[in-house]
Amino acid sequence: MKKSLESIDDFVYKLIDTKIEQLSRRQTGFMEKEDILSRFLIEREKNPDDMSYKYLRDIILNFVIAGRHTTTGTLSWFFYMLCKHPNVQEKVAQEVREATKIKGEVTVDEFVASLTEEALNEMQYLHASLTETLRLYPAVPLDVKQCFSEDTLPDGFEVKKGDLVIYQPYPMGRMQFLWGEDAEDFRPERWLNGDGVFVPGSPFKFPAFQAGPRICLGKEFAYRQMKIFAAALLCFFKFKMWEEMSTVRSRTMLTLQIYGGLHLAALHRQGCLNAD
Numbered sequence: 001m002k003k004s005l006e007s008i009d010d011f012v013y014k015l016i017d018t019k020i021e022q023l024s025r026r027q028t029g030f031m032e033k034e035d036i037l038s039r040f041l042i043e044r045e046k047n048p049d050d051m052s053y054k055y056l057r058d059i060i061l062n063f064v065i066a067g068r069h070t071t072t073g074t075l076s077w078f079f080y081m082l083c084k085h086p087n088v089q090e091k092v093a094q095e096v097r098e099a100t101k102i103k104g105e106v107t108v109d110e111f112v113a114s115l116t117e118e119a120l121n122e123m124q125y126l127h128a129s130l131t132e133t134l135r136l137y138p139a140v141p142l143d144v145k146q147c148f149s150e151d152t153l154p155d156g157f158e159v160k161k162g163d164l165v166i167y168q169p170y171p172m173g174r175m176q177f178l179w180g181e182d183a184e185d186f187r188p189e190r191w192l193n194g195d196g197v198f199v200p201g202s203p204f205k206f207p208a209f210q211a212g213p214r215i216c217l218g219k220e221f222a223y224r225q226m227k228i229f230a231a232a233l234l235c236f237f238k239f240k241m242w243e244e245m246s247t248v249r250s251r252t253m254l255t256l257q258i259y260g261g262l263h264l265a266a267l268h269r270q271g272c273l274n275a276d
């Protein structure tokens with residue numbers, strides 16, 4: 001464990017050194033404000049003592065650890081849901097084509113150029129489908145908190161300083177008294193209003209990103225990343241389970257993963273696009 005931590009530290013410190021060097025020379029290829037570390041380093045130039053190396057290391061690790069398995073795990077569950085609900089998959093693919101305003105066959109470059117901020121914002125059904133995935137398969141299925149002081153919870157339950165409190169997004173996402181009789185069904189429409197616009201629920205009812213002052217800092221970033229990734233794949237491919245009737249099991253670690261990974265077949269989307 002100690003050795004592994006040292007390797008991680010070495011890697012991150014080298015990354016910081018390289019960026020600092022690039023920044024000091026404003027090297028060609030150094031894209032100012034292109035990534036999170038560069039943004040912190042530019043801020044640090046004002047007063048280097050305010051941001052130690054250790055602080056920068058922790059920022060990087062925090063984002064990598066918090067952002068990687070959560071996002072990739074959610075995307076796996078999302079594609080699993082799309083395979084089990086082909087009508088939803090087709091609706092998302094259709095929405096992607098409409099939002100990007102592409103007609104007929106396009107190349108990957110043409111598709112990338114059409115994936116604008118505006119187009120991503122128009123993908124409300126995709127947003128709802130990702131949220132519905134997180135309701136049933138929250139990346140952080142349970143989360144432990146420790147009480148700083150004694151308190152009384154809204155239902156009257158009293159907690160003492162040092163007590164551990166666990167909230168569990170996984171069972172909460174399946175409770176009928178919160179979501180209705182169809183709580184266990186995958187139904188993205190439950191997040192849309194009559195105009196097809198996504199309506200976010202209370203984070204205290206849907207705590208996949210936690211709630212309150214320590215809510216996930218990367219929430220919007222995560223949605224953006226997942227929407228770009230899903231839109232690009234669904235534009236060119238149709239997905240099916242590798243073994244059509246198979247189902248998957250979950251594996252709970254810190255995050256909720258698919259046991260053994262997700263095995264899919266990707267078929268060209270005939271008649272619309274061309275992934276050259």
Ligand code: HEM
Binds near residue numbers: 062066067143
């Ligand atoms: C589907 C994707 C994601 C989900 C479901 C998710 C969920 C969560 C949850 C439940 C927490 C609270 C953990 C706790 O305090 O016990 C959290 C915290 C955090 N997340 Fe995310 N996250 C996602 C993606 C990301 C991404 C992509 C980033 C960064 C690029 C990120 C950055 C953070 C950070 C920095 C915190 C700590 C916030 C704080 O303690 O004040 N997350 N996330």
